[in-house]
Amino acid sequence: MMLRGLWKLIWIELKVFLREPLGAFGTIFIPVVIFIGLGHVTALKAGPSPLAASSFLHVGLPVLASLLIAISSVLSLVTIISIYREGGILKRLRATPLRPQTILTAHVMVKLLLTAATLALMLLAGKRYYPVGVHAPLFRFTIALLISTWSILSIGFVIASIVPTARFAQPIGAVILYPMIGFSGLFAPVASLPPGLQLVAKALPLTYAVSLLDGIWKGDAWSAHLGDLAALVAVFILCTALSTKIFRWE
Helix, strand or coil, X not given: CHHHHHHHHHHHHHHHHHCCHHHHHHHHHHHHHHHHHHHHHHHHHHCCCCHHHHHHHHHHHHHHHHHHHHHHHHHHHHHHHHHHHHCCHHHHHHCXXXXXXXXXXXXXXXHHHHHHHHHHHHHHHHHHHCCCCCCCCHHHHHHHHHHHHHHHHHHHHXXXXXXXXXXXXXXXXXXXXXXXXXXXXCCCCHHHCCHHHHHHHHCCHHHHHHHHHHHHXXXXXXXXXXXXXXXXXXXXXXXXXXXXXXXXXX
């Protein structure tokens, strides 16, 4: 019964999301368009040689996937939960036979599905525009992406637990999101940062997500990223425990 209710709620949330074309376009298609555009520019600069395009696909995909994780979990999720709370939707959902854990899990699953859809479109776009024989461990990368997404989503729930209204959701999420993007190794190696910023980077969960995704995509073994996995699992456990204590339904 609980599983049936979970799938029904997931389906409802997906339909609600897709009813807003701009939201769906911004969440799913814009990252793909950016990926294709940047790759096309890279290919033009490289000329007939496929090496640069292959290198961009090899590095660009985990970077864009990591950005997608952060944006989807910290901004979109916080905003949706805040709107639902302010509109009394969470209160009404809690009054149904569904358990609170089922309601929150449905939101997590929707975000995972949207992330997977965007990643799949990126892969298809890469094969279409860059048929250069890139052989990436897709299954292992997908597992790494799910682990990273689950961990970052738990941070989103902590933020959603303390945001007073939907009006403050985007600004508070942005204050947390943008430093994570800037100092997590997406644009420059963490080791190249000044010592003070390296300490900041090591305190950010997205740093370990970027390291894990980039390493697995390049073919590293799981054993080379045990520290990243441990950090992401610890963040998930800590944030989940905290959000269950402070989450407000109304």
